[in-house]
Amino acid sequence: MKLSFHEKNGVVILEPRGKIMGGPDATVLHDKLHDLIAEKKLKVVIDLSEVDWMNSTGLGILISGLTTLRNNQGDLKLASVTEKIQSLLTITKLVTVFEAYDSVDEAITSFGAAARA
Amino acid sequence: MSGTSRDSIELVIPSDPGRISEADDFLETALRSRGVPDAIVSDMAIATTELVNNAIVHGNKRDATKTVILSLQITDSEVVIRVVDQGEGFDPGQVPDPLAQENLLREVGRGIFIARSLMDDVRYERNPGGGMVVIVRKSLNPA
Numbered sequence: 001m002k003l004s005f006h007e008k009n010g011v012v013i014l015e016p017r018g019k020i021m022g023g024p025d026a027t028v029l030h031d032k033l034h035d036l037i038a039e040k041k042l043k044v045v046i047d048l049s050e051v052d053w054m055n056s057t058g059l060g061i062l063i064s065g066l067t068t069l070r071n072n073q074g075d076l077k078l079a080s081v082t083e084k085i086q087s088l089l090t091i092t093k094l095v096t097v098f099e100a101y102d103s104v105d106e107a108i109t110s111f112g113a114a115a116r117a
Numbered sequence: 118m119s120g121t122s123r124d125s126i127e128l129v130i131p132s133d134p135g136r137i138s139e140a141d142d143f144l145e146t147a148l149r150s151r152g153v154p155d156a157i158v159s160d161m162a163i164a165t166t167e168l169v170n171n172a173i174v175h176g177n178k179r180d181a182t183k184t185v186i187l188s189l190q191i192t193d194s195e196v197v198i199r200v201v202d203q204g205e206g207f208d209p210g211q212v213p214d215p216l217a218q219e220n221l222l223r224e225v226g227r228g229i230f231i232a233r234s235l236m237d238d239v240r241y242e243r244n245p246g247g248g249m250v251v252i253v254r255k256s257l258n259p260a
Contacts, residue, residue: 021166023135060224
């Protein structure tokens with residue numbers, strides 16, 4: 001897995017590519033999420049469009065990021081979820097836990113909507 | 118087992134979670150080179166990495182002196198995977214339900230559930246020589 005990121009409108013967008021299955025690669029995503037929290041960058045979108053698949057280790061990393069961000073008054077949202085990962089989120093009932101959007105821009109906009117609510 | 122047996126291959130990996138990608142590379146290369154469809158390859162890769170990771174972490178408890186054997190048998194009609202560890206064994210029925218509301222935010226505990234969801238059959242047996250054997254079957258001719 002490779003990981004790139006950028007920031008837009010105060011939201012950090014993480015762009016993992018490849019497979020998230022555990023081992024050193026997955027640690028990169030876990031560490032990045034927790035680095036962002038330490039830097040008080042608490043609005044995060046993960047763009048999953050280039051992730052081929054993930055296993056339960058990948059799901060665990062997403063949950064870790066989500067719970068830690070929410071415990072720090074932040075949030076993590078998913079964007080461009082592929083069919084394969086959507087299927088995993090559905091069978092594990094994690095669709096009830098994560099907010100997911102069709103595009104990164106929609107996910108970014110949702111932070112503003114939440115702030116105004 | 119239905120279908121004509123074509124071949125069987127095996128990979129031995131040390132009990133290091135950092136080596137999990139070797140299991141994926143082994144599996145995906147073998148299946149793709151034999152023309153298995155992408156959707157089945159990715160389902161099998163997800164399930165196999167779950168089971169190999171469990172064998173390393175829960176079976177062998179990351180003991181570097183122990184290994185995990187991943188074997189793959191491909192016929193015209195199905196793929197059969199065996200994951201063998203050298204641990205003490207465990208009862209998969211004792212794993213908490215990952216769909217229970219109180220477990221939804223747990224970071225671990227979904228591996229067996231996901232493997233069962235994606236595969237046609239997942240069976241746990243005690244290995245006569247010690248450790249556990251997980252046998253997974255996936256049809257190449259889904260209904």
